[in-house]
Amino acid sequence: MLPFGDDAVLVELDDLAQVRALDDAVRAARSRGGWDAVVDQVPAARTLLLRGSGPVEHAALAAAVHGLELGSAHHAVGPELELPVTYDGPDLADVAQATGRSVEEVVRRHTARLYTVAFGGFMPGFAYLVGLDPVLQVPRLASPRERVPAGSVAIADEFSAVYPAATPGGWRLLGRCATTLWDLEREQPALLVPGTRVRFVATPR
Template sequence: MRFLTAGSRAVLIEVDGLDQVMELHQSLHRSPAPGTVEVVPAATTVLVTFDPAVTTRERLTADIADIADRRPSTVPPSDQGLVEIPVVYDGPDLAQVAHSTGLSIREVVRRHTDARYTVAFGGFAPGFAYLSGLDPLLRLPRRPVPRTRVAPGSVAVADQFTSVYPSRSPGGWHLLGHTETAMWDVERDPPALLVPGRHVRFVQVLV
C-alpha cells in the first residue's frame, strides 16, 4: 500500500489490485478515519479526501494504515439493500458471446443472472458502474472496434466486469441485453443507482 499526495485535501492510496481496493473501501466505509470527507475507489487506487480542520495528511495516512491492518471479517452478501435489475436478453452481441465462450445463449444468460455482483467503482460516464463478480466463462476482452453509439440501458460485459450503460455513448463492451432501469437520475439522491459496495443481481425478463 502506497500513499501519494493528491492536492491539499486528498490522499491517493495505491494497492495491488481490485480485491484490495474493494477490501480497503469496505474497511474505510465501515470505520472511516477521522476527518474523512469522501472515499472514491478505482481499479487499483482509493482516493480519500479529508477536512484539514479535523485532521492532517500525516494523521490521516496513519489512521488509514491502522484501519487497513484490521482485516475485515468476511460477510456473505445478503439480500438487504440488493439492487435487482430486470433485463431483456436481446443484445446484438449475445450470440457472438455464446460462440466465443463455447456456451449456448441460454447458458450465457443463466450464468449472467446467477451471479451476485458488487459495485467495485464508477467511471467512464456518470452512473456507469463497474460490477465485479462476473462468471469467469463470460470474461471476454473488449470488442476490437468499439461502437460509436451504444443505447442507454444496454447491459454489457468486458474483461472481468459487467455493467449497464447509463446514457448514449461510444462503447466497446459486448452487449447482452437491455434494461429500462435508470442508472443515473439527477432527481435521485444519490443520482447514481449503483454506488461502490452495493450488491446487484440481474433478473431475466421474458418478452
C-alpha cells in the same frame, strides 16, 4: 501512496479485493472518529482516493492508512435489486462463440449470479458490478463503439454493468434494460451505489 494535489492521497493497490478491504476499513475508522481530515473516499478498480476538505498532511494520512487492520474489514451489504433484461445484444453471439457456450447458456450464466456494486465511475450512474461468472470474463472490444444505447447490459473482463445513458463504449453488449439508473429528481440520483446487490432477470424479447 501518492500525493494527489494538496487535498488528497491516492492509494494504489494490487487488486479490487484489496481496494474493497481498504475502503471498508477507512469507512469503519471514519465512523469511529479521528479521521476528520478525510471528507470523501473514491474506490476504483486498483486505487482508493482519500480527499480532505482542504490541504492534508500527506505523511500523517499515509501513516494512518498503514495502521489500519484490513483483516477485520467487512463489506457492507446493501439492498438487492432485480433488473429485467431483454437478451438480444449485438455481442451476445460473439460472447457465446468466444466462450465455447451456446447463447442460451451465456444468458443462463449471466442471470444465475448475484452481483455487487464495487464502485462507480466512467459516467454518472455507471456501476461496476463484481460477481461475473468466470466463464463469461471476456476482454473489451478491440475498437470501441462510437455510441452505446442507454440501458445496454454489458460485460468486460471481470465486470458487468448497465449503461445509464448513451455514450461511446467498448464493453460487450448482451442485452438491454429499461430501468432508469440515473435520475436527478431522486433523493439519491444513482440507483446502483456501492454495496447494492443486483440480479439480472431475463424477459421475453
